[in-house]
Every structure is written in structure tokens, then in C-alpha cells.
Amino acid sequence: MTQASPRLVLVGRLAGAFGVRGEVRISAYTERPGALLDYAALVREDGSPGLTLLSGRVAKGDVIARVREIDTKEQADAMRGLRLFVPRQALPAVEDDEYYLTDLIGLPVETPQGAPVGRIRSVQNFGAGDLLEIQPPAGAAWWLPFTREAVPTVDIAGGRVVVVRPDETE
Numbered sequence: 049m050t051q052a053s054p055r056l057v058l059v060g061r062l063a064g065a066f067g068v069r070g071e072v073r074i075s076a077y078t079e080r081p082g083a084l085l086d087y088a089a090l091v092r093e094d095g096s097p098g099l100t101l102l103s104g105r106v107a108k109g110d111v112i113a114r115v116r117e118i119d120t121k122e123q124a125d126a127m128r129g130l131r132l133f134v135p136r137q138a139l140p141a142v143e144d145d146e147y148y149l150t151d152l153i154g155l156p157v158e159t160p161q162g163a164p165v166g167r168i169r170s171v172q173n174f175g176a177g178d179l180l181e182i183q184p185p186a187g188a189a190w191w192l193p194f195t196r197e198a199v200p201t202v203d204i205a206g207g208r209v210v211v212v213r214p215d216e217t218e
Contacts, residue, residue, distance in 0.1 A: 056136070058077055060078070062129065062154060064124055070118055072113055074110060091134070097112075099132060144200060153169070155207060158210055169183040179192065
């Protein structure tokens with residue numbers, strides 16, 4: 049029997065070389081860019097080893113780091129675009145009324161009356177705010193703005209999200 053892989057959370061992307069001595073620039077997707085340095089071992093999307101941070105500093109919102117796997121500018125440039133992840137359990141604990149967006153993925157979605165709508169497939173932000181991608185039991189997935197009006201209840205402990213579709217408010 050194989051063990052299920054842990055849920056991984058995207059925390060950064062290798063932007064390329066920084067200088068000529070093997071340092072790299074990493075675009076951090078953490079709230080504070082320097083928080084990326086708290087996770088020494090970053091993995092790839094498939095869970096395989098990615099980069100091991102040896103040292104680093106924040107510069108212009110990115111992390112400039114020395115990593116075990118890269119010694120030259122050419123190596124860094126060859127790995128440009130590498131997406132970097134950490135296991136969900138490696139993230140700091142949150143307060144009772146807080147959650148990570150990744151915790152929403154897979155949760156059942158229902159109407160205020162309790163009727164099932166589907167499950168959250170992803171949370172995306174294309175520049176105009178967070179959107180929930182909702183996959184109904186049958187048919188195509190659809191998007192809903194992640195606003196208080198459209199999503200009045202997020203109950204992580206209870207394992208559900210209540211949504212109000214725009215056509216239901218009239």
C-alpha cells in the first residue's frame with residue numbers, strides 16, 4: 049500500500065540567478081518574503097526534493113539565497129521557473145478564526161439552506177481578488193468571488209463552506 053502524499057503549498061518560484069557566484073533570486077509567495085527562509089527544504093510539485101536553502105536575505109521583495117543544489121549562474125538560469133512547495137503541516141498554526149486558502153480546497157460547498165453545491169476545486173487570484181473554483185457533482189466547474197456576500201460562512205472545523213450564487217440574491 050502506498051502512502052498518500054501530503055498536501056503541498058506553493059511558497060515561491062525560482063526567478064533565476066542573482067549575480068555570478070551561484071546565488072539565486074526566489075519570488076516568495078509568503079506573506080513576508082523572509083518567512084521563506086524558515087523552510088530549509090523546499091520541494092517540487094510532485095514532492096521530490098527541490099532546493100535546500102543554506103542562507104539568504106530579502107531584497108526588493110524577493111529572497112536572495114544560496115542553495116545546496118546550485119553553484120553557478122548557468123545552473124540557476126537552467127532551473128528558472130521552478131515552483132517551490134512545502135508540506136501544509138510545515139506552515140505556522142493559525143488562530144481559531146483564521147485559515148489558509150489551501151485549507152479550503154476539497155471542502156464541500158452548500159447553500160444557506162444546506163443543499164449541496166459541490167466542492168472547492170481551487171482558489172485563484174487573477175488580479176481582481178480571490179475566486180473559488182467550485183466543481184459541482186456533475187457538469188462544468190464555475191467561479192465565485194470570494195467575498196463576504198458570496199461566501200458568508202467558512203467553517204473549517206465543520207468541514208463546509210456556505211455560498212450564495214449571484215442569481216440567488218435577487
